[in-house]
Amino acid sequence: MSSGNFLFLLLMLLGPIVAVSSSSWIICWVGLELSFLGLIPILISDNSKISVNKESSLKYFCVQAMGSGLLLLGGILVYMLPFAPTYLSEAIFSFSLLIKLGVAPAHFWVPSVVAGLGWFQMFLMLSWQKLTPLFFLVNLCENISWISVPMLLVGGLSAVIGALIGLNKTSISAMIGASSISHSGWVVLGCVYGSVWTYFLLYCVTFLGLILFLNLEDSFYCSIGVLSLSGLPPFIMFLGKWQVLGSALGLGYSYWYLVLPLFGSIMSLFFYLKYFYIFYMDSELVGFTKLSILGSFSVLSFLGVVFLIAV
16 A cells, blocks of 8 residues: 555544544534545555546545535534524435435445445445444434434335345445445444444444455355355344344334335345355365465354354
């Protein structure tokens, strides 16, 4: 990594810290934009597929710039102008967060942008960049009572739409984008029900393991990573979904709100198992010797947390 990219990476890592630690809304928004500003040069720096990469970076910049403008407007109306129309300002603020997170119905940019990025850039965009908007959304759900039910519907809709998009994708990059939409729906459910940080942390760990083995081009452990990302028991993402469902059952919301996310999880198994089968059939014995220690550790990490909780 060049020194310039290292500085941009530090800027990107510093943004959420500034946003979370500040008590002023303007400084919180500035922290979010610092992270966004640091990510754009990192996205462009990938030279593996230059033309597609720049197109994806430009799409991401345009969409996120629109989301940042709406977020600034909504934040000013909610936090700095108490006499503004309440429902309208809160709706603008929440919709801007959905754009930032790539959650339905603001999911339109995710598959095309992700398909043109490298593995490292893809991981940063789908994990670290979502941290600050998640803090804002959790705060919104905790302090505004009427927003919970729309967020439950949006989370369930996102899980189903992500599954439908994934069924039509033929590349692993586009499939990861569809998977991100589906998992983002579960994250939104966690913002309302609880256990959002548990789910998001487990998703980042599982996604990082998959990205690592995709970068190393080891088909066998890629198949294990895809299976873990699907949420099948006893893999680690099953624990995340189980935590969200357990939190949901302890609250007073109707169980009908869980129908859409569960249906979306079942539908998404079709494309997860398809890619698991493709990677598994493509694996060779060389993969076992090349990454035996690292791969075994990753498989144990995918399974170990569930076993520890069970004990």
